[in-house]
Amino acid sequence: MTKSISGSLFRFKELKIDPWTWAAELTRLVIATIRTHIRPTSLLDTRTACAKRGPELHKERQMQTGSWLTDGPSTAEATFIFAHGAGAAMDTDFMEVISSSLAKQGIRVIRFEFPYMEMRRYTGKKRPPDREPRLIETWRSVIEAVKSNRLAIGGKSMGGRVASLIADEAEVDRLVCLGYPFHPLGKPDQLRVDHLRTLKTPCLILQGERDPMGNREEVLSYSLSEKIEIQWMTDGDHSFKPRKASGWTVEQNWLEAAKHVGRFLLS
16 A cells, blocks of 8 residues: 555656645545545445455455556466546446456456546546557557566557557457447547458457447448457447446446456457
């Protein structure tokens, strides 16, 4: 815990933020660290459920220098580097549930944040995503830092899209995209699929049937690499949330997605 806080403050000092903001950040870090160890119980709190499964999982839940989160056994057969989307950080409910569920399946999951999101966390001010070259460079740096004989990369929306741009050059074993943004919102003619036509890395895309950035009808009309497998989340939107009338829940879709990812990474 101490190492976590001191490491984060060292990074914060380097930003030369004024003392009052620094003090506020210290308070936030202490609270966040406490919450990492003491979490409330909820109907679908898989984080708590995972913590109760015993030491055999060797579950790591710590904020490391560089703002990484790690779930799952350090001796896992497969490691999955999991990036966040454009508007939400690495510790949202979506990211937590997927990561915890994969850890339960024996997969090591490493989450990180792009520079703009790290800055947002430290300052509390919203920032737009970094430009694509910096996002790509961040991905390359993380891949280089992670040691694994069986490495998969991917992420939610933007995180998965950027991973897909470098999967072949990085020579990773698997690629996973959860809610791939096939086109910008409301602009179905501006497709982001050129590189997906020639992709060589085995890829799994989890997509909501109603995703406004690529719904089932649209995506099935695209010409994509034979290396790509698509699994559809029942009546889901971009975050896999279904309508009440579907009789399905977002939690069910999240856990279903995690099952597909686990099967894919361990196959």
